[in-house]
Amino acid sequence: MVRQFMSNPFREDLVSRSRPEACTVVIFGATGDLTHRKLIPALYNLAIDGELPPGVKIIGFARRGKSDEVFREGLKDLNREVSRNGHDEEIWNDFENTVEYHQSEFQDSDGYRRLADRLEAIDLERGGKGNRLFYIASAPEYFDDILEHLKAAGLNESKDGCWSRVIVEKPFGTDLPSAQHLNEVVNQTFEEKDTYRIDHYLGKETAQNIMVLRFANAIFEPLWNSKYIKQVQITCSEHLGMEGGRGGYYDKAGALRDMVQNHLLQLLSLVAMEPPTDLSADGVRDEKVKVIRSLRQWDTPELVAENVVRAQYSAGHVHGKSVVGYREEDRVDPESMTETYVALRCMVDTWRWSGVPFYIRMGKRLPKKATEISVHFRSAPNVLFNAIPGDKDEGNVLVIRIQPDEGISLRMVSKLPGTTLRLEPVKMDFHYSTSFGKASPEAYERLLLDAMAGDATLFARRDEVEEAWKFIDHIHRAWHQSDAEKEPDMAEFVAGSWGPEEADSLLEKDGNTWRRL
Amino acid sequence: MVSDNAMSLGIKVPVEKIERELRQLWEVDDARTNASLINLAVYSEAKGALATNSDMIREITREHSCRALLIGLDKNIEETSVRAWITAHCHLAHGQKSVCCEQIAFHLTGHSTGRFRNTIFAHLQSDLPLIFWWQGNLSDMFSESLYRRIDRLVIDSSGWDDVIVQFTRINEAIRQVNLVVQDLAWTRTYHFRLAIASLYDDLIAAESLKNVSKVKIITNPKHFASGLQLLAWFAEMSGWKRTQDLISDQEDSGSYRFCTREGNIVDAELTLEENSAPIGKIEVISGGVTVCVSREAGGKHLHHQLICDEHVIDIHGPADGDSSAELLADQLSRGGKNSLFKKILPTFFGMLEL
Numbered sequence: 028m029v030r031q032f033m034s035n036p037f038r039e040d041l042v043s044r045s046r047p048e049a050c051t052v053v054i055f056g057a058t059g060d061l062t063h064r065k066l067i068p069a070l071y072n073l074a075i076d077g078e079l080p081p082g083v084k085i086i087g088f089a090r091r092g093k094s095d096e097v098f099r100e101g102l103k104d105l106n107r108e109v110s111r112n113g114h115d116e117e118i119w120n121d122f123e124n125t126v127e128y129h130q131s132e133f134q135d136s137d138g139y140r141r142l143a144d145r146l147e148a149i150d151l152e153r154g155g156k157g158n159r160l161f162y163i164a165s166a167p168e169y170f171d172d173i174l175e176h177l178k179a180a181g182l183n184e185s186k187d188g189c190w191s192r193v194i195v196e197k198p199f200g201t202d203l204p205s206a207q208h209l210n211e212v213v214n215q216t217f218e219e220k221d222t223y224r225i226d227h228y229l230g231k232e233t234a235q236n237i238m239v240l241r242f243a244n245a246i247f248e249p250l251w252n253s254k255y256i257k258q259v260q261i262t263c264s265e266h267l268g269m270e271g272g273r274g275g276y277y278d279k280a281g282a283l284r285d286m287v288q289n290h291l292l293q294l295l296s297l298v299a300m301e302p303p304t305d306l307s308a309d310g311v312r313d314e315k316v317k318v319i320r321s322l323r324q325w326d327t328p329e330l331v332a333e334n335v336v337r338a339q340y341s342a343g344h345v346h347g348k349s350v351v352g353y354r355e356e357d358r359v360d361p362e363s364m365t366e367t368y369v370a371l372r373c374m375v376d377t378w379r380w381s382g383v384p385f386y387i388r389m390g391k392r393l394p395k396k397a398t399e400i401s402v403h404f405r406s407a408p409n410v411l412f413n414a415i416p417g418d419k420d421e422g423n424v425l426v427i428r429i430q431p432d433e434g435i436s437l438r439m440v441s442k443l444p445g446t447t448l449r450l451e452p453v454k455m456d457f458h459y460s461t462s463f464g465k466a467s468p469e470a471y472e473r474l475l476l477d478a479m480a481g482d483a484t485l486f487a488r489r490d491e492v493e494e495a496w497k498f499i500d501h502i503h504r505a506w507h508q509s510d511a512e513k514e515p516d517m518a519e520f521v522a523g524s525w526g527p528e529e530a531d532s533l534l535e536k537d538g539n540t541w542r543r544l
Numbered sequence: 545m546v547s548d549n550a551m552s553l554g555i556k557v558p559v560e561k562i563e564r565e566l567r568q569l570w571e572v573d574d575a576r577t578n579a580s581l582i583n584l585a586v587y588s589e590a591k592g593a594l595a596t597n598s599d600m601i602r603e604i605t606r607e608h609s610c611r612a613l614l615i616g617l618d619k620n621i622e623e624t625s626v627r628a629w630i631t632a633h634c635h636l637a638h639g640q641k642s643v644c645c646e647q648i649a650f651h652l653t654g655h656s657t658g659r660f661r662n663t664i665f666a667h668l669q670s671d672l673p674l675i676f677w678w679q680g681n682l683s684d685m686f687s688e689s690l691y692r693r694i695d696r697l698v699i700d701s702s703g704w705d706d707v708i709v710q711f712t713r714i715n716e717a718i719r720q721v722n723l724v725v726q727d728l729a730w731t732r733t734y735h736f737r738l739a740i741a742s743l744y745d746d747l748i749a750a751e752s753l754k755n756v757s758k759v760k761i762i763t764n765p766k767h768f769a770s771g772l773q774l775l776a777w778f779a780e781m782s783g784w785k786r787t788q789d790l791i792s793d794q795e796d797s798g799s800y801r802f803c804t805r806e807g808n809i810v811d812a813e814l815t816l817e818e819n820s821a822p823i824g825k826i827e828v829i830s831g832g833v834t835v836c837v838s839r840e841a842g843g844k845h846l847h848h849q850l851i852c853d854e855h856v857i858d859i860h861g862p863a864d865g866d867s868s869a870e871l872l873a874d875q876l877s878r879g880g881k882n883s884l885f886k887k888i889l890p891t892f893f894g895m896l897e898l
Contacts, residue, residue, distance in 0.1 A: 035750060036781040037741035039884075049745055077738045077861045080745050081848060117845050121859040152855075153746075460637045461579045465607045465877055 047479035049082030050158035056165030057087025098128035230470025274358035331505035337366035343522030554631025579609035624654030752833035762824035
């Protein structure tokens, strides 16, 4: 990649990562929770770690009338609460001087012209370097307006060797047509190389470690195929329901579109991808998109009914407390047909994965919060120890825990101490928190730095997003088609349990069971 | 003698029963998790060092799980003896789980390099790398048969009596066994280097680099090596070559002359000031552009400045820790083979006239 800036010899060997460049970060939706709880603390933590390039300016763009001082005060209050590195007054004072507030409606052309003037003044102050990073953290209905106005104001253009990039938050569309439309709008405004679709799961330490585990260790890759792997399970379980008014958004989205289309298919692609030719953004993303493209399409209601289970939770108990059913939740339609639980059987039709089912399940109001990937290896031949009557076949399972309690474990079979030959599964366990006392950076820290450095490896590319929507849309269409009689059933399960029986049956057909978390 | 503070070393155990006693330590409470990613040996010939180092290990194990081996040697006592203590440092990891690291402390007397080596190597956890922190001057116990088995040697050249003599031995070890050396004096310069690198991201600063005429570094006399390493790094990364030095007539300063890629001459001055922070300042002057990173004595922040007429950057950033425990923890966090340090060593050794 040709660098547009002068080389800085002092950066060499200092950190093994692309170099972030000074820029102005403009956050649309600056009065929202994401800005206050995630983005500003992430930028502040980069500053306190000495990683934020000097000259970075932050402009909060939002509709409410506020002065710079009031805006900063609000950010400071929350930073004190949530910052990973604590709150250092001296560093904050310098940091907050880089933060300004820009009041404008998202549809107001004049607001963008004023923004352009403001950015130019900042560029002059910085010495003429006009890199811009636009972060669209507003509600999705404003995405089009913001992008079109940025273009009209000429803010999308890269001038004089500088760059102009955009980060777009999820949801990136609600189906394939809307994602394609959004991609069109984005790409009419910004080139694909300057577009960063954020999926914070990819910024998580454990998600990044999947590739390291697979490709930096010699022992796994030879076994990483259908000859040795029987099945893969990806589970994202949440104990929360619709607290804090989340029902309004969730009832429109549902588990499939809220989590599976993005986060969980991204995890699946990291597990199933071929080794990339290099670690460049496109090298990695080329391989990931091949996986999504290779997913067998469940494109008829019958196939969806056979391979996908949707469900809602009914009243039950979670963590010892009584909770209401989904349809009784605040801001949820009492006749809602939105799934809070989904289990899928995916088939990756490649040479490597032929015949290996990838099961994905995601649910609200399950017994505990956990996201993990488990790779289940085939059993050893039924001779010698495995031929002993009464001993259960316990294959090896490699578990990658994404959150919480990040780590990796490997289940294997061992002899029970004693004079008789009894076998039991044992677990080798690696916990990040035990081995590395230092807290990992927040996903947003890594991702913001990468965007400033022009490294899109951990961001979703247009074709990845669209291929994922294509797969998801077939399922969604089957669920909500006009002929209600053909619609696959909506199952039900008691809140606090591990999901509906139908989800268990989905695996039993293949002779498998869900891993107990 | 071991200091009165020997209580902090834990339970006194017979050397031949150390591993068994450690197992028993864990059997007492199975709610704890024993963790280790490295073998961390800490060697000192200073009196009372075992207790001090035990306290230091308690801090380091908050972030770095290890099996710690503390070795205190008293060469003034002729009679050879070994005494050992075991303990575990436990911390609540992320507010959830009690994670513990084993520590074995040895107090040796007499003079026997073989016994010293064997004591260490008999108690390493297998398959884990050995990080060996040699405190103070390198003595005759620092032998090839020891450093050949070390994965990373940690030193702090700031505490050395004679930097040239000591680095001559280090240089020899590097040549002999390609030893990976991590000098805490170098770690001490990390945030200064990061600040300089950040300031040179600025286009005006970057442009000015080819016109540098003067570099001034101020350090505390004890941290002369850090200052010189910082200068060696700046020169090496800028692609400068040493040329005939100016002769300094002042005892508290050293002057060095470099030639840039463009053929310009750069004069560098390293001044030692008693009241300075370990590294007090680095100032780079190129025509009308001044890049300066400074730290007040006792200050917790670095002051980053870029001044070019009205174009000014003036911000604060984090400073490096001062204590050895903080520096070692930082160094362990960064891991790696320290290739940058290796890269600047020839220039650094050249300035030391090794």
